[in-house]
Amino acid sequence: MTVASARYSPLYFLASLGAGGLTVTFFMWLMFWVPHPGQPVPIFEDNLALMSTGTLLEQALVLGAMAGIALFAILNIKLLIWNLRRFSAFRRSDAYAAFSESNAGSQILAMPLALAMSINVGFILGLTFVPGLWSVVEYLFPAALAAFLTIGLYALRMLGGFIGKRLSNGGFSCEANNSFAQMLPGFALSMVAVGLAAPAAMSGNPVTAGISIIAASFFMVAALIVALVAGILGLRSMMENGVNAEAAPTLMVVIPLMTVIGIAMLRINHGLHVHFETHGSAGETLMLLTRLLSVEILFALFGLMVLSRVGYVAQFLRGSGASAGSYALVCPGVALSVLIHFWLNKGLVAAGLVAKFGVAYWAISGVAIALQLSMILLVWMLSRRHFTPVQTPAITA
Template identity: 45%
Template structure:
């Protein structure tokens, strides 16, 4: 089936989350190469590493590597395809009469989904390039400064959208706190965090001090914004929900803290590695264990609260399995993907790094069972929502396009 066309007034920038989710799925597939394929002397597994592992003839690598590579290619295609579709439809929406009113409402924050997705494109593109392009890593010290420029441009775009929204809200007071009964406003924080983690890659991977320092400074700036505005928007959202009850259509936003913490955790991890590689700092495995455990504990709390509320209001039966359509349902994808990625870091850097669990031991693979289950479950939900919201259906209409309040 073809993708839907000419949505115009019924379009929502939240549909960019379809592309974002596919990009995240690509990263989650790469985690198997990252942590199970040897890549001594490099911070990530590249083309040469998986090829060498596959050539050893070990049956596990013979099975795993082709599946992972195929998964990365499939999700990369979906990411790019849905990104192009969204850009085309967004341009039509921007020319519509509904756009001005949309930007001035609470829903205007949905525009932050655009730089969020573009930052994911940069992060995913780097992974795909390292995985499939022979010899690309040898150019890393040239590519990382270019990536800093790219993230700088995306970051400027994100800050411009965010500052315009905040200035208009604070100067004109148009922000409707009564309708802010969800965590939809945290989308802006997620976007800033994704830019920050992009900067942190250069901080960790470059062995040129200047490049690493610029990456560290850029990541610090955006993570500072994440902490400040994340706290503000979290309090405002829960204040409104406690007073007015949760907006049933936007209950998936209760899980948005999960991907924010994953991105923040990876960024902080990278920044510590950058300090270790380039500035003489020493990072104890116990410190990484404490950081990752704390972040996963917070994720678990929000995961349980969000699930309980969504079950109570019948969200899954209505917007996932049922007939109702909402672009906001795409917000279900990123938390699952983010939990999978964080679990990979926790198992390998948290438990294996502190020698609590042995690498490739029975306990190691048992720990991966729920992770793989969640990964598959999230992929199935993603494919269902992509089919439901993006593919052509002449008899369907997306309800509640302006769902973030």
Template identity: 55%
Template sequence: MADTLKRPADTYSPLYFLASLGAGGIAVTFFMFLMFWVPHPDRPVPVFEDISAAFTKGGAALQAGIVIAVLGIALFAVLNIKSLLWNLSSYATFKRTQAYKTLRNSNAESTLLAMPLALAMSVNALFIVGLVFVPGLWSVVEYLFPMALVAFGAIAWIAFRLIGDFLGRVLSKGGVFDVTAHNSFAQLLPAFAVSMIAVGFSAPAAMSTTPATVTVALLLSTVLGVVAILYTLLAAATAVGSMLQHGTAREAGPTLMIVVPIVTVLGIMALRQNHGLHTTFGVHGGDGETMIFLARLLSIQIAFLGLGAVVLQAQGYFKDFVIGSRTSPGSYALVCPAVAFSVMMHFFINKGLVAAGAIAKFGLAYWSLSAVAIAAQIVAILLVWRLGRQHFARRADAVAVPAE
């Protein structure tokens, strides 16, 4: 009997790469605890030695925070890689089916960009794992940065090849792109993928002390970041008209909040670039300017979180696809905004308010605002748990609904 039961995930969609993406993003939210609560005065990020010293010398509260962070990173990094490997295997099988050929000739071809998006997140997650768990990693990190640039370069090649195939098909001749089905922000997925690669390229700009490495990282991340912004603006502008005319596609409703993670990764890219410009090229920026910059990004996120929540509530999306029995692989797009908002809140609190002197670190206001970030993190964790049960548990009646 068990062999006859099916999982919704058995009806494969490239959007299941978002399951890997979400797990990797949650690992990043746990790293925020270490990033901003563990002292690391000699490095831009905490490493194994910093974490060990803080655990040895810190109080019970800090020790508890470190334990939670380390366990969270380990758990969700494993889930990230496990999901990525499953997706790569399923995707290889999917490419041999008629469904894949049909997808390649529809608006949903852009969902293929979920693959390089997830790959880029996994590289970022593995780097975090190295920082947290590998002693002495920082002593060889300058050798790792060129390798990271090559890895992100390979992922960028995959992404731009897929984007080129899609845009070449829909822009070279008329009538092949269904404008009536463009009634969501699903076409922003390529921009999300490019922005994730851009933030990966920017990491050596903030952490390397080799001018050549910093320069290459700055330039490559700038190119991809600008491309991501242009793609976001154009895809969003054309989608709004279709949504106003036809309403938002129900299965693709969560994409209304895809701007939230795009803003977070591009915002982190900008912070990394600013740090590299400061440490390597002597360019100085004010903490107050950073606070306002992050406040503006946070405002954009709040606006799109509100928009998405209003539309999804009006459509009954949560009742059917999250709490209810219906399934759609596009539901995994709900995890990304929660993760991204949590990460942005941590940066706004620490790199914005605390750095500018607006609030005291570890004071009442600090923990009140940090509670908002942690609440968003918990939402993301609960979504991953719930969606995992929905899509990967064997059931006799569930069929995944593809999202365009």
């Protein structure tokens, strides 16, 4: 028996999400360190070319990235399947009725969030390991749009059911809403948006790109509205009742939300530039990414301060407590690492402020890599705590 099995929560979908996020961090190595002329993302052939002609260090970086992508993609899919099975059983249990009637009912949005991430992971696997994929990629984009739209509509249905029941019957406890846990649905919608935005950045077909831009924009706006309302309600409750110590990691959910929204905006802007004569400058991109990074740093400082005040690490990471919500700590570190890569390469380098592969470049890249390695360590620690068989798991609600 494991802790995760003994007291299942839909928040364990965040374990799959975190592994998917780490897959993305390794793809950043290929995205910005492997030359990929002819297409906006690196593909198998680009990796192979650098492996054949690159220096020993370049070859090691490519091999390391590919190994990391393969390892965490497998973990992502494994945890997704485990969660889908456990969630199916959970929905048939007596405990689900009480769960769905409580504030925690919105946690079911962690499922479409994880599903959307896994589709992104699948695309990364295809780009990295499948020869000749780019020759048929235009046929894959409509399928990807259909998949993300299906997940997005499912997420909206889940969210509508949760909100509709509270608006018609009441029962939502504002006193118990003393965290940013209700921002999870906004995060889920933003993950759908960034997936829908991918064809805008990569497709050569204006119709495909146009559909991508419109659909992604809808879900991006929906995500921001949901997150803004949830954030205001959560902050009011926290100021009145103090933060829920176990849910304290949710205070940093703004960080992955900003990264995902930022990438979606970059993809949309690229599609508008290529297909619809809307041209932005490198300076505008730098300012967009700098503002997003500023928001993330502020919320990271805020979240870490609160975690320290409530003794979260001592209780849930080192002590006897175990909470599925601890996996919410992985997303901010991963997201901050990814955004630093984009800020450096699409912002500072593109604007001419930093020379690519210079000393300053590697110093800033080192910060992103340090965050990435820290999150790998955190995932390992959480896996031991939650998925290692124990005799009598210590569990807190």
